[in-house]
Amino acid sequence: MNQLIISAATEGAEAANPLVPNLWEMGVVLAGFAVLFFIVVKFVVPMFEKTFAERAEAIEGGIAKAEKAQAEASAALEEYKQQLTDARAEANRIREEARAEGALILAELKEKAAAESARITAQAHAQIESERQAAVVSLRSEVGTLATTLAGRIVGETLEDDARAARVVDRFLADLETQNAGVAK
């Protein structure tokens, strides 16, 4: 065994200098490397680079998308704030209007009520006046009748004669009125 190793080693040393290449091996390495290089250039690098580019784009696209979304969100927020302010202003305006309208309605109602009360009062006055007139008229006739009847009883003489009775009553009333006027004066 040892002999074998030693003899092989000495044989190798005689046969070849390690720095002298075997041309066939060089050819195989050259061909092998050329094939590998071709595959790498043609397939491997483009595939990986494509993925890298896509990934970078996906990330950058995501960032852009996120930025857009954020811009949209802040725009929406602005809009909502604006709308809120508008709505507040609108509400204030409506409240003011309502208050003004309410005051107006109230004044109108007051006016109307006053007018109504004035009307009712006037009507009442008129009614009272007319009733008083009616009362006066009826009183005047009844008083006449009553008085003549009474006077007839007292006098014992009938005063049925209308013409005479009317004359007596008229004279009496005229006296009464002049008396009244004197009292009133």
Next chain:
Amino acid sequence: MHLPAILPWGAADGFSKQMLLVILSVVIIATFFLLAARKQQLVPGKLQFAGEAAYGFVRNSIAKDIIGGRDFIKYVPLLFSLFFFILVNNIYGAIPVIQLPSFSHVGGAYVLAAIVYVTWIGIGIKKNGLRYFKLATVPSGVPVYILPIVIPIEIISNFLVRPVTHSLRLFATMLAGHLIVMIAGSGIEYLVMQENVLLKGTSVLVLAGAIAMYMLEALIMALQAYVFTLLTAIYIEGALHADSH
């Protein structure tokens, strides 16, 4: 340093295990990344996430950080292919049974370094025209009387030594790691077969050392893939911005 070929079996210059592994690495890398990239979704699944993390590492930590600007993306495929091609071929060395980093055979390292060499010189010429060679070899702000010394040094370091160190760094670390682990393995085997019990016992020490070296190698395998790709990015950046260096 050439293993006997698989086809025809045992021949010196046939189809070797190293060649099989190189082809396998192309299949592994292409399959993984095509599967990971196949169903691209904005929210990645586990496989896609792993693929994106791996791709993003080369794209952002190497290409974008070193080359920068807007046109770093043009060089991502080259850096990406280099990184994973070297990484998988290196990691072979840490997988039991396979245990052969492809770049412990110098040919592959030469090829990759040559591709990078042609690439960055091409970029430099395309970007700056033939003036690029002046920009690359005559540093600005150096006193004229030092230029006769500086210019040859720049020529040698940039155009002659650079591709050599670029390839040999990868090759040598892989070969050395491969050798150390293999030698440790053989050493353990040798010590275990000794009849002296004490001598046999020392194999435990070698085993501990071998495990430590194995871990270190695994680290270096990943690190060298990174270093090779990083240097490529630095060379490209230097060629792109030759006028500002």
